[in-house]
Amino acid sequence: MIGKGLLKGLGITFKHGKEKNITVQYPEVMPYLQERYRGCLEFDPKDCIVCGMCIKACPNNVLSLESAAMPGSKKKQLVSYTIDLQYCMFCNLCVEACPTNTLYFTHHFELSTAERGAIKRIYTPAPGTPVADGESEAVIIPPEALADQVDTEAEAKRLKQVQAMKGAISKGNSKVLAKFVDSEEDASLLLIILQGDEKKQDKMAALMIDDKDKARKVATAFVAKEKRDKAKSEEGKQ
Amino acid sequence: METIFINIEEFLTSWMVGMGLAQPWADLIITILQWTIIVLIITVNTIVLVWMERKVSGFIQERIGPNRLGPFGAFQTIADTLKLLTKEDIVPARADKLIFKTAPMFFIIVSVMLYAVLPLGNNMAVVDLNVGLFYFISLASLSTICLLMAGWGSNNKWSLLGAMRSVAQMISYEIPLVFSLLGVVMIAGSLNLTDIVTAQNRVWFIILQPVAFIIYFIAATAELNRGPFDMPEAEQELTAGAYTEYTGMRWALFFLAEYTNLVAVSVLAATLFLGGGHGPWLPSWLWIIIKTYLIMLVFMWTKWTFPRIRMDHLLSFSWKVLIPVSLANILVTGAGIELFRWMGW
Numbered sequence: 001m002i003g004k005g006l007l008k009g010l011g012i013t014f015k016h017g018k019e020k021n022i023t024v025q026y027p028e029v030m031p032y033l034q035e036r037y038r039g040c041l042e043f044d045p046k047d048c049i050v051c052g053m054c055i056k057a058c059p060n061n062v063l064s065l066e067s068a069a070m071p072g073s074k075k076k077q078l079v080s081y082t083i084d085l086q087y088c089m090f091c092n093l094c095v096e097a098c099p100t101n102t103l104y105f106t107h108h109f110e111l112s113t114a115e116r117g118a119i120k121r122i123y124t125p126a127p128g129t130p131v132a133d134g135e136s137e138a139v140i141i142p143p144e145a146l147a148d149q150v151d152t153e154a155e156a157k158r159l160k161q162v163q164a165m166k167g168a169i170s171k172g173n174s175k176v177l178a179k180f181v182d183s184e185e186d187a188s189l190l191l192i193i194l195q196g197d198e199k200k201q202d203k204m205a206a207l208m209i210d211d212k213d214k215a216r217k218v219a220t221a222f223v224a225k226e227k228r229d230k231a232k233s234e235e236g237k238q
Numbered sequence: 239m240e241t242i243f244i245n246i247e248e249f250l251t252s253w254m255v256g257m258g259l260a261q262p263w264a265d266l267i268i269t270i271l272q273w274t275i276i277v278l279i280i281t282v283n284t285i286v287l288v289w290m291e292r293k294v295s296g297f298i299q300e301r302i303g304p305n306r307l308g309p310f311g312a313f314q315t316i317a318d319t320l321k322l323l324t325k326e327d328i329v330p331a332r333a334d335k336l337i338f339k340t341a342p343m344f345f346i347i348v349s350v351m352l353y354a355v356l357p358l359g360n361n362m363a364v365v366d367l368n369v370g371l372f373y374f375i376s377l378a379s380l381s382t383i384c385l386l387m388a389g390w391g392s393n394n395k396w397s398l399l400g401a402m403r404s405v406a407q408m409i410s411y412e413i414p415l416v417f418s419l420l421g422v423v424m425i426a427g428s429l430n431l432t433d434i435v436t437a438q439n440r441v442w443f444i445i446l447q448p449v450a451f452i453i454y455f456i457a458a459t460a461e462l463n464r465g466p467f468d469m470p471e472a473e474q475e476l477t478a479g480a481y482t483e484y485t486g487m488r489w490a491l492f493f494l495a496e497y498t499n500l501v502a503v504s505v506l507a508a509t510l511f512l513g514g515g516h517g518p519w520l521p522s523w524l525w526i527i528i529k530t531y532l533i534m535l536v537f538m539w540t541k542w543t544f545p546r547i548r549m550d551h552l553l554s555f556s557w558k559v560l561i562p563v564s565l566a567n568i569l570v571t572g573a574g575i576e577l578f579r580w581m582g583w
Contacts, residue, residue: 006544013543017297025302 038090039109043081045125047102050076057097060087081123085111158209165205169194180208180219193222240521244361247272272364276353284497285315287534294538325486330393333483337391342484342491345384349498351377356505357432359523360515370431371423374506375416378461381499382408385463385470385480388492392483400479403549404470407460410556411467415457417564418450421571422510431506435514444511449567451511453560455536458503460552462496464537466544469552504533 024031033039041062050067066079095103113119168176169191177194178187194201200222207215247268254264289304289312296303304311329335355370357363367373382405389401423429425446426437434443444451460467471479481492508514508529515522517529547555 009543010539013298013539016300017294019300021296021302022300023302 033107033109036105037107037109038092038105039107040105040111041083041085041088041090041094042104042106042108043083043121043123044102044104045078045081045123047100048078048081048125049100049102050078051099053097053099054094054103057093059091059093060089062088063094078125083121083123084119085121086116086119161209162205165208166201169201169205176208177219180212180216181223182220186223189226190219190223193226240360242521243359243523269364273350276364277350279358280350280353280494280498280501283501284494285319287497287500288315288318288493290534291538294535295542298539298542319490322486322490327488328483328485330483332393334391334393337387338483339391339488341384341387341391342488342495344387345381345495346491346498348377348380348384349495349502352499352502355431356502357435357509357514358505358526359521360435361432362523363432366432367430369429371419371429371434371510374431374502375412375419378499378502379408379412381495384495388484389480392480394483396476396478397480397482400470400472400476400482403472403476404463404480406549407463407467407469407552410553411457411460411560414453414556414560414564415461417561417568418447418453418457419510420564420568421447421450424568424571424575431509431514435509435516438513438516442511442513442516447511447567447571449563450571451507453564453567454507454511457556457560458507459537459540460556462499462503462537464500465541466547467552468541468546469549472546500534500537501530504530504537507533 048065050065052065055063055065062084063082064084065081067076068079069075070077090105092105095105111119165176172191172195175187177190178184181187181190194204204215204218204222207218250271251264251268254267255261259267292314293303293310295301304314307313307317329338352374354365355363355367355373363370385404385408386401389397389399389404392398422434422443425443426434428434428437437443459465463470470476471481476482481489484492505526508526512529512533515525517525520528
């Protein structure tokens with residue numbers, strides 16, 4: 001019979017009217033997400049070993065990090081980690097690259113923000129969290145404190161060196177001075193000058209550690225002056 | 239209840255005459271009032287119908303449809319109307335401005351004029367015209383020109399294609415539409431819609447003219463440019479056909495006119511085939527509303543069930559199937575009338 005298919009179609013749509021709706025009322029009912037759904041990219045600062053593999057893996061330059069050297073070791077510690085999610089294409093390459101599963105996708109997908117800048121996520125590890133390398137007892141130090149610590153250490157090291165230099169001078173070791181003047185003769189002359197004057201000795205030792213060029217100039221000047229004085233006194237005798 | 243609106247009208251007329259107004263002036267004011275009410279009915283109907291269409295399509299597609307604003311999303315269309323009213327009115331720079339701007343106006347005027355002869359209850363037609371059906375059909379075909387104006391004036395190839403399609407389709411389907419109505423007219427022996435309703439006192443014409451009703455239904459769907467015959471709009475191919483360049487209230491006027499036509503065609507179907515205001519217990523105007531809404535539900539049901547038909551199939555279906563069948567229907571009806579007359583009924 002002609003039109004049988006049409007009636008069948010009408011019957012199907014009529015039945016659909018009675019069936020349960022498949023609509024999910026989103027804001028009230030959250031959608032079901034598969035286990036490996038790629039929502040927002042998250043970062044866990046306490047697991048990061050600052051290897052930078054994620055940054056190398058990212059095709060869109062979404063990721064960037066700031067690191068600082070840890071005191072007393074070659075290892076780095078994390079200062080801040082930035083995910084600029086607006087460029088992210090959720091390709092999963094950084095997550096695959098990460099050796100410590102620090103980066104991972106969550107099921108959070110409501111990423112809209114009121115301002116453009118707010119989509120950028122910056123993670124700074126809290127001071128005191130252990131550094132993730134598995135061995136040392138080191139903890140994350142806040143960047144300002146880290147800078148201070150580096151300063152005091154360097155200062156101590158310098159003082160030590162200056163002390164050693166002073167010791168060498170007072171002991172009469174002219175070899176250390178030979179680098180700053182032109183000849184052995186001048187070196188021994190400089191040694192005599194420095195041994196005679198405590199102030200000059202301190203200044204010279206500090207300069208020799210901090211600024212070698214300046215130390216050379218000063219040393220040369222000292223020697224030249226001493227030579228002139230000698231020449232004058234000899235003239236006077238004559 | 240039956241004569242409530244007629245009583246109100248008579249009361250108003252007598253009150254105005256009693257206030258010292260001449261009879262012709264009172265009639266004029268009543269006519270203006272009637273048209274205002276018709277426009278109001280059309281607007282309210284459109285708001286309800288858009289909501290109904292979205293709900294029906296939602297149910298058919300196992301969705302919910304509008305459900306945010308008001309109970310069951312009932313106020314959604316009102317919000318949409320407000321949005322359309324406040325939208326920017328864009329007229330394309332290269333458009334034929336006069337035609338572009340007047341097309342929606344003519345469309346809505348033509349659609350509203352259809353209601354002049356429709357009896358929305360016993361003795362409730364604005365004009366009791368003795369060639370009412372003829373008037374209705376001739377006005378209904380005018381909307382073709384309005385669509386062509388819109389398509390041509392937009393200066394857009396999609397619009398023009400849509401307009402051309404609508405012209406081809408509407409002119410083709412005009413013929414089976416008129417032929418299907420001819421059977422009813424032959425039985426009733428009148429072109430006056432009120433007389434046709436009276437002729438259905440004993441039996442509705444859908445029983446005497448089932449083939450004519452089906453042909454009328456199909457042809458009317460095509461005339462309304464509704465799915466599955468919505469080739470002129472065809473969102474997927476022509477973006478929106480003749481309406482592509484229209485925005486805001488101009489576009490809304492087209493929409494309003496479409497739904498106005500839908501109501502008019504459904505009222506005509508109820509009047510010609512489903513006995514008009516005839517029915518037990520309820521007043522006639524309520525029966526008309528119920529029947530009209532039932533027919534419109536079927537229109538929506540078919541729209542959201544069937545996929546769009548191809549243009550050449552559409553035209554060949556009209557010329558090769560509907561017109562011969564409707565002609566045969568006229569022949570059978572005429573023969574039947576003669577036969578019954580000969581038998582002495």
